Amino acid sequence: MTHERTIILGASHWHVPLYAEAIAEMHQVVGVSDDDVSLVQGLADGWGAPVEADWRKLVDLPDIGLAYVFGPHSDMAEKCHALIERGIPFVVEKPLGTSLAELSAVRKAADAAGVPATVPLVQRDGPTDRWLAKAGRPTYQRTSFIAGPPSRYLDNANPWMLDPVSAGGGCLANLGPHFVDLFLQGCAEPAAHVDSRLSSVLYGGAVEDHASLIISTPEGREAIVEVGYAFPGSPLKRYCSYTSVGEAGFASVDSDGSATFTAVDGTTESAKIDVDSDPLYGPFVRRVAQTLEDGFRGLPTLAQLENVMRPIWQAYDDQHGGKEHA
DSSP: OOOOEEEEESTTSTTHHHHHHHHHHHOEEEEEEOSSGGGTHHHHHHHTOOEESOHHHHHTSTTOOEEEEOSOHHHHHHHHHHHHHTTOOEEEOTTOSSSHHHHHHHHHHHHHHTOOEEOOOTTTTSHHHHHHGGGOSEEEEEEEEEOOOTTHHHHTTOGGGGOHHHHSSSHHHHHHHHHHHHHHHHHTOOOOEEEEEEEOTTTOOSSOSEEEEEEEOTTOOEEEEEEESOSOSSTTOOEEEEEEEETTEEEEEOTTSEEEEEETTSOEEEEEOOOOSGGGHHHHHHHHHHHGGGTSTTSOOHHHHHHHHHHHHHHHHHHTTTSOOO
8 A cells, every 4th residue: 555645625624633633644645725725734734744824736746546535515516526626535524515416516527537535423433323233234223413603603703604605504515525425335226305494593693503404215114313503602512412223222322421221131231431522533544545546445435425415414404495406
């Protein structure tokens, strides 16, 4: 495995510090971009890489083997198309754009050009996912994931996350993909129908701070996904809880990591698991490096992200009277 010449686009995204150590270990970073270079100078120094305000200069560097795409959601599709035109494999944060049409166009272009791409849906195969899988293929699943207040995006220099034009939406577009993905992967079916409710009553912002989805599949399997920016600023960071019902029994995980599984014969086992998603980004980077030569085999695909985002963008369209969500 070689340390590919790698570029990082839009590096002031709040997730990038979660990747940074593993990126330094697994890749040779040769360029970092952000509209405000002062925000990413420290990261670039840690990687020993130069910084550019214009990401286009980085995609034209010679012999680039990999790119990570961050930054405002409204800029993601343009960055991805530029990479595809140059044959550069890439990792792109969800939701990849501000509409299903943008995502679909990137997926089709990458497929046509044979350019590998993957998405950090890091909850997949994490401790919570593995515990819920004890219940078997989900018949009914419920997720509640309530993160900190919208003000955190002002504090971490990502104010565009509170602009519906730049972000495409609020907590649903940002947090929802992880948990829609867990359900769809678990039951191996697409979403057939979605009911939704979005609200910004708590903070009165331009993007929603609470959202609820009910997703059903062609076989009638059902997931309830609740996400929000409604947890107070706190070292606890978030509230989360999960349940999944399948042919093997009932699995649950609580916010403190307490996990139980009750089998159909009535026996119950308990454990304590790590429900913090932050530690999942480093292992994802290592898998990116390990699978790059195989086209990111086994990692989330753009087609899978498209299936995840379809019910989410549908919810925005439904809540805005069938009009474009942004």
